[in-house]
Amino acid sequence: MRKGGFWDGFWRLGPVGAMVIAFGIAWGVAGKDAGLSDALIIVMSGVVFAGASQFASIELWAGPMNYLALFLITVAVNARHLLMGTTLYPDLAHQSRWRQMLSVMTMTDAPYAMAQSEPDRDRRIALIVGGGWMIWLTWMIGTVIGVVFGGILGDTRAYGFDALMPIFFSVMLVSVFKGRSSLLPFIGAGVASLLWYLSFPGNWHVIVGALVGGALNVVQGEQE
Amino acid sequence: MMAVGLAVMVLATYLTRIGGVWVMHFVPLTPAVRRMLAGMANTVLLAVVIPYAWEGDWGMRAGILAGIVCMATTRRTVLSMAVGVLVTALYRLAL
Numbered sequence: 259m260r261k262g263g264f265w266d267g268f269w270r271l272g273p274v275g276a277m278v279i280a281f282g283i284a285w286g287v288a289g290k291d292a293g294l295s296d297a298l299i300i301v302m303s304g305v306v307f308a309g310a311s312q313f314a315s316i317e318l319w320a321g322p323m324n325y326l327a328l329f330l331i332t333v334a335v336n337a338r339h340l341l342m343g344t345t346l347y348p349d350l351a352h353q354s355r356w357r358q359m360l361s362v363m364t365m366t367d368a369p370y371a372m373a374q375s376e377p378d379r380d381r382r383i384a385l386i387v388g389g390g391w392m393i394w395l396t397w398m399i400g401t402v403i404g405v406v407f408g409g410i411l412g413d414t415r416a417y418g419f420d421a422l423m424p425i426f427f428s429v430m431l432v433s434v435f436k437g438r439s440s441l442l443p444f445i446g447a448g449v450a451s452l453l454w455y456l457s458f459p460g461n462w463h464v465i466v467g468a469l470v471g472g473a474l475n476v477v478q479g480e481q482e
Numbered sequence: 483m484m485a486v487g488l489a490v491m492v493l494a495t496y497l498t499r500i501g502g503v504w505v506m507h508f509v510p511l512t513p514a515v516r517r518m519l520a521g522m523a524n525t526v527l528l529a530v531v532i533p534y535a536w537e538g539d540w541g542m543r544a545g546i547l548a549g550i551v552c553m554a555t556t557r558r559t560v561l562s563m564a565v566g567v568l569v570t571a572l573y574r575l576a577l
Binding site: 277295297306318319323325329332333337338341359372415417418426432434440443448463465469473479 | 483484486487488490491492493494495496497498499500501502503504505506507511513514516517518519520521522523524525526527528529530531532533534535536538541542545546549550552553554557559560562563564566567568569570571574575
């Protein structure tokens, strides 16, 4: 696996990792502001490793614990992982069950998006795994910095850090856009997810948009 | 309490990571299923971005647009990201 792209994926995610440090700092600061203990903030980054759901959980840690709500919100915010897993299955199918379980452990958006343009199946998985560890490492570094030095950094929004992730995704969208055949799925998914997002709570718009995009891609394929 | 809460979050998150792979063990990979997965793989990124563009300020939107234009013309990922973030920061600085 290491020969086949692990370190390539690791280093290719370096620039994104630099920005993940900024997100980690933001998480550390937000957690401290909300009164979470230093240990909880840092351990959560290491073992949950899913930033959006960590932010979403903040309010649930105050007051009596509602474990069901914690579970459901975490699943909903991270539901996009389900889709990544389904789309990676053809690449993972020939690997052992254990290997599959280890490979998805650090599966996260940025390496997944980066690897979409890699044609070779095994290399694609190795890139995602290697990139995932870069993101994990930088997420930890950022979290610790945020917890220890958070107070003195000021407003990270002014530097445009919060725009980094959406910009990265948009750039990746351009690289996977294949002209006319992408048009219908992209427009359909965009409209469907936006309408759902504006109408219903709970982060399911990601699933809805992708399902519509996938379905339109099937319909389009059958007409060719 | 903290350990239980963390365990709940770890379980929930890992289930989302492995769940999609497990479900596909039971779904035959016909050409239609492959097209479905390929379509989802690309559009899921779009569905993640949309709320940022919708809820974000004009600095965020300008940055996203700049990143897209730069990528479409140069095909260079890191450059496009840097340009996008720079545009967002400058926009917020100027206005």
